[in-house]
Amino acid sequence: MRTSLLFAALFTLSASTQAKPALHDGLQVEVRGEGRPVLFIPGLNSAAETWAPTCEALRADGVQCHLIQLPGFAGLPAIEGQADRPFLPEMRSRVLDYIDHAGLDRPVVIGHSLGGALALMLAIEAPEKVGKLVVVDSLPFFPAATNPAATVEAVKPMADGMRAGMQAQPDEAFFQQAKGAAAMGMTRDTGKVATIQQWGQDSDRHATTQAMYELFTTDLRPQLSQVEADTKVLGAWAAYQPMGSTEESTRGIFAAQYASLEGVEIAMAPKAYHFIMFDDHDWLLAEVREHIAE
16 A cells, blocks of 8 residues: 555656646657756657656756657658758757747757757857757767768768668658668667667658758868867767777777867767667766766
């Protein structure tokens, strides 16, 4: 009886500090808890649920979570006319507008993959609106991970072809290819692979292809000196070990790309794949707690 009452009380307390997800200018935002604001941004095709366990753990530290899901991903409707509109710059504007709308004072921003690139874009565009940053397995210029000499101009023809090819595919072929990609090096947790694949299946094709195109053709490295926020970057390397990557070689890639970001901290997950929060949540949580502690 006492146990039942305890669980009921805990459920009531949780419900009192957790708002239902609401739409703000196409973004879906779920607010959980009370206290210091932290924005969580998931990656390409990913749902806000990516960050739910991290949010729940941090609530014990007096954190108010703002779990953001980007339009077009994981079942959330895409913005009108997505096929003809830029994705990342528009998401940057909408998230900054949400910060103003919600009256958040320099929130911590934590982003994974595409969400990490977007977090950097927020801090570049409006450094006065962003507190500390945690960038999870994301680079300021993705093509330079395999070719340090890559430039936007050199990569653009390939990216144009990639986007055109993806958009021309029949639905079945497109989603089958996306399903295969989601199973390669994303997570060690086989139970989560199906979840990632379903998120991709439920995502809007135009949003996916445009976002991927922009990730390949956006180089944030020259602008990193504009970031004023204390930044920690958490990288993953283990998925690429069969191809010869080591923790130190991958750290070197991250260090080179973030070289112009003064004071940046880089930590490499010892065993996790791309979704570090799925594969080694305790490690990620410890790194986040250490960085955002006041």
